[in-house]
Amino acid sequence: MYRVLIVEDEFIVRYGIRSMIDWEKAGIEVTGEAANGKEALELIHLNPPDILITDIKMPIMDGIQLIKEVRNSGYAMKIIILSNLEEFQYAQKAISHGVSEYLIKSDMMPRDFEKALMNVKVSLDSIGGQATIDEPARKEKLLLGLIEGSSYEEVIIEEAELGELHMPAFLLHIFIHSTDRGFIEKQHVIHETIEHIGGDRKFAVFADKQGEINVLLPIPHRASSAETVSEEIWAKQLARNILSNLADGYGLDCTIGLSGRACQWTELSKAYSQATAAAKQRLFLGTGKVIAYSELTAAKEDGGTPIKVSQSHIHTLLYGLQTKELNEYVGSLFDQLGQRKDPDLVQIISLELLMILTSMWPDVSNDQDQVLHLKKQYFDQLSKLETIKQSREWFIQAFAELQDHMIRIYNSDRNSIVKATQYIQQHYQQEISLQSISQFVHLSKNYFANLFKKEVGESFLEYVTRVRIEKAKVLLAGEMKAAEVGQLVGIPDPKYFSKVFKKITGATPSEYRSLVKEDKEVF
Missing domain, CATH: 3.40.50.2300 (Response regulator)
Incomplete structure (x- = not known):
């Protein structure tokens, strides 16, 4: 096809x-x-x-x-x-x-x-089924097929297709950290560097489907069989020379992942996985270096305990303005990630933290354009972070900025809580929901609920219920039936009114009335 x-x-x-x-x-x-x-x-x-x-x-x-x-x-x-x-x-x-x-x-x-x-x-x-391409492009296409897992027979009819390339070989995966360079420019720069370093040796430079550059390093034939260790030293030194030339000649900060030794063409897919896995360890080991797959230590499983991000805990710390505790919690997440050394897990946890950040800003800001701009800025900045240390510092700073904003608006919003409590005192007999009261004071529901509890010392529902029971206690001192009292204070269900009343006062409405008539001490 x-x-x-x-x-x-x-x-x-x-x-x-x-x-x-x-x-x-x-x-x-x-x-x-x-x-x-x-x-x-x-x-x-x-x-x-x-x-x-x-x-x-x-x-x-x-x-x-x-x-x-x-x-x-x-x-x-x-x-x-x-x-x-x-x-x-x-x-x-x-x-x-x-x-x-x-x-x-x-x-x-x-x-x-x-x-x-x-x-x-x-x-x-x-012309035989496919548009022909020049020899270098054909080699790149064949190598791309091999690293993707195609069998040697599926990709190559004759070994001559790969010219002077041979096995065994090492594979380099070159990750260029500069984001302002296009694919064509990156490939050209690396081609020039390889030609400069390689001399007469035949290396192959080709891209994977993500646009990252790979280099196949056939191991030189020697009169006597060299030890695998010495071959890897040779490959690593060559990779360091490539790094040095890219940095000095083009000002490029790169990380290179070095695969293990591939003995057959069918092992190239495995070598590619090793080289990319090694390059991803820059997240933990730092950038601008050669990382060999053979040097990687197994990720620590930490007893198999999953790393979980508690959104409710972060909300509590943010709304409670507990800066120190929040920093310690975020830091502990990244400490665990550092022990696991799993780049994919770092991305997952980072995304969860980012979602918490972007979901909270609309709760504490009425400027939706600013919130949208901030979300775009977050995604752009996060995409440029290269190490787990940078990610840790970035998230601590981002949460600190959110908390600083909350502190700045806190004093003005305290007046909204006073306004809310006054409204409840006056309209307790009506249906009052968290949604309606937060709209009344022009605050988001989640932000209002947390700020209310911090300022008043109890939740919105606890406060409304307490006000209604206090009003009910006054009415029960008269001759009005308990069911009528419940209706007047906004709790129309008699059974529920009796249950709530007893929970707060320790007595049912009838028992409370009797105690009042006996002039006994009641709560």
């Missing part, structure tokens, strides 16, 4: 292209979409399609430049241009780069589009 990449800046047009024909029936699969030439080029380097369908006018990189870059990179994929009539002069330039079909968007009917695809498909069939 042939693979297609659709490049068009308007989503609705991309959707229309996808919906226009039965791709599976045509023997074609849409494997990717891009909104401009730059995005498309990165996808092409990762997984070259057989057919490229592209618009002409697009932001960042237009279709003409995209086609030039594709051809300059040695890709011989078939290209179909989608254009408007007024863009024909641009299309003529593209046609000079070997475009297979040219279609006018406004005139294009499903049958026209299907016919163009079938023409391209016939052309591909005639």
Whole structure:
């Protein structure tokens, strides 16, 4: 089945292209979409399609430049241009780069589009099934298949496809911490560095599907069999040289994960898993270094006890303005994560803490634009954290900023609690809910509930119930029936009124009335 990449800046047009024909029936699969030439080029380097369908006018990189870059990179994929009539002069330039079909968007009917695809498909069939690419790109594609777990037989027909590359070998996974470099630029920089360091030795530089760069290091043949340890020392030193050159020559901060020794091509998938696992340990060991998989210690299981984030406990500490205790709690979470040395678990716990932060800000701020901006800022900052130490400090600081905001608004909101208690004293006989009273004082429900308890010393429900029982005690001193008293103080269910009254006073309404008449001490 042939693979297609659709490049068009308007989503609705991309959707229309996808919906226009039965791709599976045509023997074609849409494997990717891009909104401009730059995005498309990165996808092409990762997984070259057989057919490229592209618009002409697009932001960042237009279709003409995209086609030039594709051809300059040695890709011989078939290209179909989608254009408007007024863009024909641009299309003529593209046609000079070997475009297979040219279609006018406004005139294009499903049958026209299907016919163009079938023409391209016939052309591909005639050259043996797939658009040919240059040797370096073909090697990258083959190596990508091997690290993804494809069997040697599935990926390679003849070993000659990989040229002078051989096994055994080590695999380097290079993680570049700079976020302002595009995929193409990162790959180019590493290619240059490897060429500078490698000399006559044949190494392979290729990207995985996440856009991270990997380097295959075939172990040099020696007259006598070298020990595995000495081979790893050689690979690690080479990796350190790469780090040094990337830092000194390009100002790049990188971390390199070094796999164990792979003896067969079928072991490359395992080597890739080892190299990426080693590189992820930068979270605990720090960045800017070479981390060998063989040096990793097993993660501590801590008796199998799961690490749990208690949202209720964090709320209590925040609303109680217990800064020291909150810092200690967040710090303890990261201490446990540091012992486990599980990068995936760090991401999970960090996400849980982030959700607590982003859910609490709307409760304590009426400026929704500010809250939205803060959420975006949080996600952006969190994505740039490289070590568990940075994550720990960032979360402690973020919670401190939230608590500082709560302290600043606390004094003004105390007046809202006074207003709420006055309202309850005056309207106790009516139905009063937490939702209605928080709306009355213009505070969020959760924030009001916590602030009320802190200021009054008891929960909102406890306070309302106590006020009603105090009013009931006064009324029971007269001749009014208990059920009528319950109605007047806002507790219409006689059984529930009697139960609540006894819980608070220690006596039922009838017993209380008798005690009052006997002029005995009552509560």
